[in-house]
Amino acid sequence: RKEVEQDPGPFNVPEGATVAFNCTYSNSASQSFFWYRQDCRKEPKLLMSVYSSGNEDGRFTAQLNRASQYISLLIRDSKLSDSATYLCVVTPGGEAGTALIFGKGTTLSVSS
Amino acid sequence: NAGVTQTPKFQVLKTGQSMTLQCAQDMNHEYMSWYRQDPGMGLRLIHYSVGAGITDQGEVPNGYNVSRSTTEDFPLRLLSAAPSQTSVYFCASRVDRSYGYTFGSGTRLTVV
Numbered sequence: 445r446k447e448v449e450q451d452p453g454p455f456n457v458p459e460g461a462t463v464a465f466n467c468t469y470s471n472s473a474s475q476s477f478f479w480y481r482q483d484c485r486k487e488p489k490l491l492m493s494v495y496s497s498g499n500e501d502g503r504f505t506a507q508l509n510r511a512s513q514y515i516s517l518l519i520r521d522s523k524l525s526d527s528a529t530y531l532c533v534v535t536p537g538g539e540a541g542t543a544l545i546f547g548k549g550t551t552l553s554v555s556s
Numbered sequence: 557n558a559g560v561t562q563t564p565k566f567q568v569l570k571t572g573q574s575m576t577l578q579c580a581q582d583m584n585h586e587y588m589s590w591y592r593q594d595p596g597m598g599l600r601l602i603h604y605s606v607g608a609g610i611t612d613q614g615e616v617p618n619g620y621n622v623s624r625s626t627t628e629d630f631p632l633r634l635l636s637a638a639p640s641q642t643s644v645y646f647c648a649s650r651v652d653r654s655y656g657y658t659f660g661s662g663t664r665l666t667v668v
Contacts, residue, residue, distance in 0.1 A: 543614060
């Protein structure tokens with residue numbers, strides 16, 4: 445089982461749609477969780493951290509379910525500018541927790 | 557603050573040549589990492605550091621060396637370039653394991 449798994453997509457949605465991405469991780473000792481966004485030929489940029497209680501940042505909502513080892517990202521009222529690849533990222537526990545483990549990403553395309 | 561600065565942005569090497577990819581950050585972050593990104597493979601960790609004088613290997617360290625003589629700098633050395641090292645290389649830093657990484661803009665390396 446891969447450490448961090450995501451549905452690669454692509455997800456093709458119209459402007460204004462609500463879209464959800466899911467991610468599972470294999471290491472139950474994982475400590476920190478993030479969603480990153482990566483535009484074509486650019487560096488990954490931190491979108492938001494993910495907390496057990498769930499957290500929201502404008503149109504974006506992230507959820508973490510530690511029992512199921514599952515992370516989600518919900519985007520409401522999609523904009524054309526949301527088109528990008530979304531990376532699910534996990535910090536392993538213990539000594540390995542100094543670096544991040546990346547999923548391969550989910551591609552979102554928002555059309556007018 | 558400039559954030560994380562990588563140089564060069566583009567580089568073409570011949571097989572067997574050596575070179576150093578530079579990475580510097582001005583945020584006084586202790587944690588730094590090098591990743592490579594290849595199509596279909598996602599971001600893979602090469603080497604990482606938790607502070608000056610401390611480095612460790614990641615998932616794909618073969619053919620690369622690193623050093624961390626100062627908090628600010630974390631250069632990546634390719635010892636004898638091979639075509640398999642053609643990739644986009646990202647350097648990243650963060651203040652501690654609770655936070656996400658800030659990435660540099662990347663170095664696109666081609667080995668011919």
